[in-house]
Amino acid sequence: MKTLFLIFHGFQEANGISKKIQYQVQALKANGMETHLCYLTDEQGTKRRMIDHQVLVDYGNGLRGKLYKRFEYNSIANYAIKNHFELIYIRSGHNANPFTIRLVRKMKKAGIHIVMEIPTYPYDQEYIVPFMKLQLFLDKCFRKQFAKYLDQIITFSNYKTIFGVPTLQLSNGIDFNEISVKKQINDTSYQIHLIGVAEIHYWHGYDRLLQGLAIYYSTQVQYKVYFHIVGEFTGQRERDECIPIIKKNHLEPYVILHGQQHGETLDLLFEQCDLGIGSLGRHRTGITNIKTLKNREYAARGIPFIYSEIDEDFENMPYILKIPANEEAVDIEKLLTFYKQLHTTPQGIRNSIQSLSWNNQMKKVIDSVI
Numbered sequence: 001m002k003t004l005f006l007i008f009h010g011f012q013e014a015n016g017i018s019k020k021i022q023y024q025v026q027a028l029k030a031n032g033m034e035t036h037l038c039y040l041t042d043e044q045g046t047k048r049r050m051i052d053h054q055v056l057v058d059y060g061n062g063l064r065g066k067l068y069k070r071f072e073y074n075s076i077a078n079y080a081i082k083n084h085f086e087l088i089y090i091r092s093g094h095n096a097n098p099f100t101i102r103l104v105r106k107m108k109k110a111g112i113h114i115v116m117e118i119p120t121y122p123y124d125q126e127y128i129v130p131f132m133k134l135q136l137f138l139d140k141c142f143r144k145q146f147a148k149y150l151d152q153i154i155t156f157s158n159y160k161t162i163f164g165v166p167t168l169q170l171s172n173g174i175d176f177n178e179i180s181v182k183k184q185i186n187d188t189s190y191q192i193h194l195i196g197v198a199e200i201h202y203w204h205g206y207d208r209l210l211q212g213l214a215i216y217y218s219t220q221v222q223y224k225v226y227f228h229i230v231g232e233f234t235g236q237r238e239r240d241e242c243i244p245i246i247k248k249n250h251l252e253p254y255v256i257l258h259g260q261q262h263g264e265t266l267d268l269l270f271e272q273c274d275l276g277i278g279s280l281g282r283h284r285t286g287i288t289n290i291k292t293l294k295n296r297e298y299a300a301r302g303i304p305f306i307y308s309e310i311d312e313d314f315e316n317m318p319y320i321l322k323i324p325a326n327e328e329a330v331d332i333e334k335l336l337t338f339y340k341q342l343h344t345t346p347q348g349i350r351n352s353i354q355s356l357s358w359n360n361q362m363k364k365v366i367d368s369v370i
Helices: 016-030 062-071 074-082 098-109 130-147 206-216 236-248 263-272 293-301 332-340 346-351 358-369
Strands: 002-006 034-043 046-051 054-060 087-091 113-118 152-155 165-169 191-197 224-230 255-259 275-277 305-307 320-322
Touching: 002 016, 002 074, 016 034, 016 087, 016 293, 016 358, 046 062, 046 074, 054 062, 054 074, 074 098, 087 098, 098 113, 098 130, 113 358, 152 358, 165 358, 191 206, 191 263, 206 224, 206 236, 206 332, 224 263, 275 293, 293 305, 293 346, 320 332
Parallel strands: 002 034, 002 087, 087 113, 113 152, 152 165, 191 224, 191 275, 224 255, 275 305, 305 320
Antiparallel strands: 034 046, 046 054
């Protein structure tokens, strides 16, 4: 079966979403699918739509290039039909509009199976920047009409239908060949190192942990707690929620901002750290149940972690601590008590999620359309 994996953006080496997409493509191939990836590039201002490493369309630069990459989709449909693709796997760009509707309608009319992954649902609450709300408005106007041409929607939530379309419920997966397990056990008798790896959005709730650290260090404590933030703030809101807490409470010695890291540098940071920080603010976007990629990456690393949503793959695991889904500061003393009573090993944590490989998850997609 020939599969076209379609996304509406490009790639960044250290970006978790980019890595996830590559893992999904590899998993489809490992399951016997001839899989090609359609994506965008922007090199020196020139916009191109690519199929693997070949240029499908060169849109040029300037305003023309910016417009064409958003409205020109006929080349994708023609390519899929001409090359006899049987499955189109779309990663949602929240971009339902007359142009994308024409794309899926044309491919559906040619008898091609079409599924779409919505990575986070619901997603309306994520649109807080005014200029992005226009895109959301258009998506709201057209998404149900767009969805009529889908065979199913892939979700990591518990929703049985989305936009009137039946869903296939998956877990975010892991490529165990790409993520190394933590090798060393650190001495945590006098200190502990926490790590949060993310493109930092307000729903990650790192401000809650920082508030907890501010309370913890407001008394004379001997035991040191360090928080390593790995990733960039995605907007001014996120920066304003976190940086003032650090400065006001003089947390600079204990909160280390590493920026984006990947490869060996990221591996070394995980060796240094003892406990992972997942999302602590998903309730801010109205989400209760979700199976985040970050939780699985921490488990694959073999590191215990905390989070506040409901993640059915981890709810009963002994190496996770659930934080209340509210706006209260994280109780650092409770966190330390949890960590001290752990009796797990990195390899033991990793072994507990072997069923969550991307190969297993993407096989469910294949089985659902064959």
